[in-house]
Amino acid sequence: MSNVESQKGHDIITRGLTKRFDGHKAVDDVTLSVPTGTIFGFIGPSGSGKTVTIRMLTGVYLPSSGSVTVLGETPSRMPRKVREQIGYLPQSFSLFPNLSALENMRFVSSLYGVGPLKRRRRIRETLQLVGLWDSRRKLASQLSGGMQRRLELATALAHQPRLIFLDEPTAGVDPILREQFWQRFRELSAEGRTLFVTTQYVTEAEYCDRVALISDGRIVANDTPAALRKLALGGDAVDVVAGGLSPDTVEALQKMSGVREVEAKGFEQLRIVVESAGSIIPALINTVQSHGGEVRSVDEYQPNFDEVFVRLVERSRGADETVSGGAERR
Numbered sequence: 001m002s003n004v005e006s007q008k009g010h011d012i013i014t015r016g017l018t019k020r021f022d023g024h025k026a027v028d029d030v031t032l033s034v035p036t037g038t039i040f041g042f043i044g045p046s047g048s049g050k051t052v053t054i055r056m057l058t059g060v061y062l063p064s065s066g067s068v069t070v071l072g073e074t075p076s077r078m079p080r081k082v083r084e085q086i087g088y089l090p091q092s093f094s095l096f097p098n099l100s101a102l103e104n105m106r107f108v109s110s111l112y113g114v115g116p117l118k119r120r121r122r123i124r125e126t127l128q129l130v131g132l133w134d135s136r137r138k139l140a141s142q143l144s145g146g147m148q149r150r151l152e153l154a155t156a157l158a159h160q161p162r163l164i165f166l167d168e169p170t171a172g173v174d175p176i177l178r179e180q181f182w183q184r185f186r187e188l189s190a191e192g193r194t195l196f197v198t199t200q201y202v203t204e205a206e207y208c209d210r211v212a213l214i215s216d217g218r219i220v221a222n223d224t225p226a227a228l229r230k231l232a233l234g235g236d237a238v239d240v241v242a243g244g245l246s247p248d249t250v251e252a253l254q255k256m257s258g259v260r261e262v263e264a265k266g267f268e269q270l271r272i273v274v275e276s277a278g279s280i281i282p283a284l285i286n287t288v289q290s291h292g293g294e295v296r297s298v299d300e301y302q303p304n305f306d307e308v309f310v311r312l313v314e315r316s317r318g319a320d321e322t323v324s325g326g327a328e329r330r
Helices: 051-058 101-111 115-129 145-157 175-190 201-205 225-233 247-254 279-291 304-327
Strands: 008-020 024-035 039-043 065-070 085-091 163-167 193-199 208-214 218-223 236-243 259-266 269-274 293-300
Touching: 008 051, 008 193, 024 051, 024 065, 024 193, 024 208, 024 218, 039 051, 039 065, 039 115, 039 175, 039 201, 051 065, 051 163, 051 193, 085 101, 085 145, 085 208, 101 115, 115 201, 115 259, 145 163, 145 175, 163 201, 175 193, 175 201, 193 201, 201 304, 208 304, 218 304, 225 236, 225 304, 236 279, 247 269, 269 279, 279 293
Parallel strands: 039 193, 039 208, 085 163, 163 193
Antiparallel strands: 008 024, 008 065, 208 218, 236 269, 236 293, 259 269
């Protein structure tokens, strides 16, 4: 089976991808697949291995072990025609400070093989898209930090790539510009383009179709945002506010089929983790009422992704310590 056939429906596939520097594993056994036309978030704190991974995916670094295919090709041996289908926004500013925004766009577009006839139209469209057309004559060094980031995004998009790598695209930009960036990313995805986005802003997981959480070079979890929430909590979470709660009420709730955990969050509030919130909420209400409680509100709890990330990382580290401890005892 050819690489293209084996990768059908996915623009990126890695298996056991690992990178060592002087014996230290910066990236450890990363296995993932990125479906075509999706926004794939690769999320973790600074130093977790995001940039090292993206450099292996783009062919800048060779893996120490494992395999990677991008658009059906090995990144380090990718033919030019395939590489021209890729856009890349690096983490740090990499354009020419003494060239104007327009000159930078012309230079990068020519590198990607955009012909002179198409180049002028695409440059204008892209600079207008990121709000820099009126500033096209300014030197890159004269642009503000946010404008420089927009210019770099424009250079990554000028050749209309099929696959776009965005390394910390919203780092250091204001909330308004961050929202504008994500709006554009959603538009690109709707056009059928694939976006691989690294970020340390865990809350940006909300904007992605799929998310891989990385910590200490290892994938902690990889799924849709909704599935990651459920994984972090151990199920769906329901907040019940009621008067007249008693130990008997809590005990009865804990014994219910489909209830995994009951936690007191205050004098009159319980957080109940269940297999499926939609099917069990009426039964929860009946149980509270049958034990003398007066239900005032029932709401499904949606943890933010800071909480989700912390829970999953702590669980992963706890599992690693258990394995390590077992190995030492053996």
